[in-house]
Amino acid sequence: MARPITKIASQPVTEQDRQNQAVDSVLASLAQNAEGIQEAIQLLQELHDSGVLGALQAAVEAKEDIAKIVVGQIARPPVTNMINNAMAAAGALTELSPDTTQKLMKGMTKGIQKAEEGLRSGQKVGIFDLMRAISDPDMNRAVGFGLNLLKGLGEGLKEDE
Numbered sequence: 001m002a003r004p005i006t007k008i009a010s011q012p013v014t015e016q017d018r019q020n021q022a023v024d025s026v027l028a029s030l031a032q033n034a035e036g037i038q039e040a041i042q043l044l045q046e047l048h049d050s051g052v053l054g055a056l057q058a059a060v061e062a063k064e065d066i067a068k069i070v071v072g073q074i075a076r077p078p079v080t081n082m083i084n085n086a087m088a089a090a091g092a093l094t095e096l097s098p099d100t101t102q103k104l105m106k107g108m109t110k111g112i113q114k115a116e117e118g119l120r121s122g123q124k125v126g127i128f129d130l131m132r133a134i135s136d137p138d139m140n141r142a143v144g145f146g147l148n149l150l151k152g153l154g155e156g157l158k159e160d161e
Helices: 015-032 034-050 052-061 063-074 077-095 098-121 127-133 137-159
Strands: none
Touching (some): 052 063, 063 077
């Protein structure tokens, strides 16, 4: 009786076989995605024709020089001041209620529109106009808001001393 087979010899995969499998895989992907690949080629051609592709390639090749310039610009005092101010403003906004901020922004927009109308009309404002304006409920609300804003601003400035 014959002995059972206990070891199966596998054929070694040659480098040529691996390359052939890779080429077959790429060709299958090309066939499955032909339309998308053609659109990508058109896009690349248009980028090349317009010079964008060349500029992008030059930017990638000069990435170290560009990075040095960007870091140098960011490290300038005006830029760091702007970043610090933006962060401080964002921090202050986080302390406000979104409803209050929304009301304030709506009021500012409406106020700017009214101010523009007043400028276009060229109407002169006298002392009696100011006295009459204070009795208007909207004006009185804005003046009260402004006075309280100034009071809070003054208190905040005193705390920093």
